[in-house]
Amino acid sequence: MSELGKLLDDVIGLSERIIGPGVVHLDQTAEFPKQAGRELGSLGVLGLLSAKDVGGMGLKAPAAVRVVEAIAQRCGSTAMILSMHYCSVLAIEAFANEDIRKKHASGERLGTLAFSEFGSRSNFWAPVSTATPGPNGFSLNAEKSWVTSANHADDYVWSSKPHSAAGPMTLWLVPADSAGLSVGPAFDGLGLRGNDSTSISAKDVAVGEDAQLGEDGKGLDFGLGVITPHFNLLSAACSLGLMEAAVERAIKQATSARLTHLNSRLCDLPTIRAYLAKARIKTDMVRSLVYDAADALATGREDTLLRVLEAKAAAGEMSLEVIDLGMRVCGGAAFRKEFGLERIFRDARAASVMAPTTDALYDFIGRALCGMELFS
Ligand SMILES: Cc1cc2nc3c(=O)[nH]c(=O)nc-3n(C[C@H](O)[C@H](O)[C@H](O)COP(=O)(O)OP(=O)(O)OC[C@H]3O[C@@H](n4cnc5c(N)ncnc54)[C@H](O)[C@@H]3O)c2cc1C
Structure with a gap:
């Protein structure tokens, strides 16, 4: 198994054991997921983007995207905390001293923007x-x-x-x-x-x-050249994980909820199946775009700028469409807190207002398409 495959197995295991079971309490109390942070540190996940010479894993954006996506399927908050840590590590790796770099690679210190x-x-x-x-x-x-x-x-x-x-x-x-x-x-x-x-x-x-x-005076060069592309991808990965969680819940409800008087299930209704199909297609489209954008960034492709701008805008907005479809499939159940879909809906709303906001991204993408400077 590849290093990333093993890491993802560990992260999914942790998400099932600790991160997922803690999410209702976290949402009710707004408590910071300290235990999840410690466990992610001990798995080496906090050091994923840190260089190997300071004890990190030396992996790149595609791996960070996969890890954040997997965590967001169980807890949007934990996924965003990790995303912000990764963004801070990029600057720490580039400019801080070895001692600080080691402490962030080992998970001893948590960073943010x-x-x-x-x-x-x-x-x-x-x-x-x-x-x-x-x-x-x-x-x-x-x-x-x-x-x-x-x-x-x-x-x-x-x-x-x-x-x-x-x-x-x-x-x-x-x-x-x-x-x-x-x-x-x-x-x-x-x-x-x-x-x-x-x-x-x-x-x-x-x-x-x-x-x-x-x-x-050179902070913006690094901010726009390195931190923002990664943030865009990681925010998109959070949106993607939330979309996937919505699809998962909707399928479960559609295949288990019964219409007793008809001796049938929700999924026997063609409308419900069409909602599920649309949600699946939109989620898979976003996944293809986000993974491709991560590959572009990791390999230095010429279309990287456009791809990473598109990825955050598409994932942030389409997650709302997919979750809306999920809520239609699930009917009144989606309104109940214990069902979990309304939390996913609330978590997903953040992406469009987290900078660069979707509105700013649309403007940047339009400018890039017209051969204009992003900032004027
Ligand atoms: C949950 C959460 C966590 C966050 N974490 C962090 C963090 O760790 N670090 C950090 O630095 N920030 C963080 N932020 C802040 C985030 O990145 C945004 O800066 C913030 O959400 C913007 O809120 P505002 O009220 O200032 O928006 P405003 O800037 O007032 O925006 C209001 C509206 O105007 C639009 N608008 C504003 N400027 C433009 C423009 N140039 N082009 C087009 N439209 C525009 C926006 O799209 C929006 O619709 C976080 C935000 C949230 C919600």
Whole structure:
């Protein structure tokens, strides 16, 4: 069996044993999935994108997509927490010191992205937060609007305006225990309720020169060239896992619910079978696109940019269509919390507003098609 095959078996096993059984409690209480995080760490999953020389698995986007998809089938929150960790690891791998890289590869430290700000909202490519040079490094001031794992991450990959250069963005590695950081109110969201996504305020947070990730003013190059393509794919993988879970539930209901007076099952109705067929086709179409986009990114294909933009937009929007079909198949049962489909519906809503939002993606894709610059 391949390394990825073995890893997926382990991840699916963990999802069946721990992640899936915990999802109702997580959704009710908005509790962070700590045990799942520990178990993923001990399986080496947190180090999937870390290089082998620091103890990671040295795998690429296609493997991360498969793992996130498998977890999202059982818990959207855990899948998104892992996705944000992977995105932070990309910057840590590229720019941080060996000690930090090892700690993220081993799962000892959890990372996340702190990009979105109250000032520039979902337009993360235009941070308004600042970094000011001081005698021993820099002072960071920011109002970050949404940070997944805000209370549970050990390190934030953080964006600011440059301190000296002209470019739009500089990246930082900010330890969560830095003095001057304060995390906002507990997350009580519509969906992804376990992912602890809340605001973080930074007031004169002192960081050393070594906290800067890459060159001053070049953060957006790395953000758009490396982090965003991976985030798009991982967000798409979350949507894909949620779609698959909806299809699975709908098939189960259609083949088990009985119309006693007709001595038949729901799936004996042609309308129900057609809904299932449409849901299956849409899910498989998205899977083909997402896997192809992941392959494009891993192999450096020329169409990578377009593919990864398309993948997030298609998966985010089509997941809503597929879940709607699932809810039609399941009828009133879909309205009941214990059935689980309404949680999938709520979790899936996040993708279209997570940056780049679907609206921004449509604009970027249109610009790419017309040979225009993405930003002007
Ligand atoms: C569950 C969850 C977890 C999150 N986790 C993180 C995280 O870990 N790190 C992080 O940095 N951020 C995170 N975010 C933030 C996310 O990436 C977005 O920045 C945020 O959802 C945008 O919300 P907003 O109210 O600021 O939207 P707004 O920017 O106010 O958008 C409102 C509407 O305007 C549209 N719009 C805005 N700008 C454009 C544009 N340029 N082109 C076209 N349409 C546009 C949007 O599509 C949307 O429909 C998270 C969000 C959620 C919901």
